[in-house]
Amino acid sequence: EATRTLLAREGFVAKGAFSGEEALSQARLTRPDLILMDLAMPGMTGEEALRRLRDDATTREIPVIITTGDDAAPALEGAAVVLTKPVTRERLIAAIEAAAKRPAQPTHIRGRSHE
Secondary structure, three states, X not given: OHHHHHHHHOOOOOOOOOOHHHHHHHHHHHOOOOEEEEOOOOXXXXXXXXXXXXXXXXXXXXXEEEEEOOOOOOOOXXXXXXXXXXXXXXXXXXXXXXXXXXXXXXXXXXOOOOO
């Protein structure tokens, strides 16, 4: 909810899903400009959801931004950007801009250390 509110304030129309399966269904029906999802989701992992998005011709080209609390998370093949939490407003907007440009290699934007 907080992320949707932030995105709305920035002029984006953001919809949410409560599970990976619901997100996949919405993506097929609405074909959003971008998908922002966490690596940990109810029902399936973000990795599995990303793989299924990439395997589906309807959703294959939609840029995906992955968020994760794992500082050691690798750049995931098929993701436009991987953001390590905490995710600030500035980092999120930068990630959206990077994803919109569809870089050749996934971008990994790390948060501050949790020391």
